[in-house]
Amino acid sequence: MSEVILGSKMVQLLIALILVSTFMILGSTRLYSCVRAFGIQSFLLACVAGIVAYSTGKVDIYIVALLTLAIKAIIIPYIFIYIIREIKVKGKSNSM
DSSP states (O other): OHHHHHHHHHHHHHHHHHHHHHHHHHHOOOHHHHHHHHHHHHHHHHHHHHHHHHHHTOHHHHHHHHHIIIIIIIIHHHHHHHHHHHTTOOSOOOOO
């Protein structure tokens, strides 16, 4: 029973951190910062799935957590950063 309570508290903390990372994305004007915050948010989401999998003992939720970590937290941000570098996106311009 104490594992469920501890898992619940950890999930609440991770959800709060996901909310903070959402505000980072909304408040950022730099594309790299948005991609990094997206990666952090995806990592935290994978952690939530891992905690739920541990609490319930379901193997398929572990698979979801690993896929979220691999695809959403690692591969997609890597592709975004690669595209940003290839099209040579610059930072904020002072043209206005």
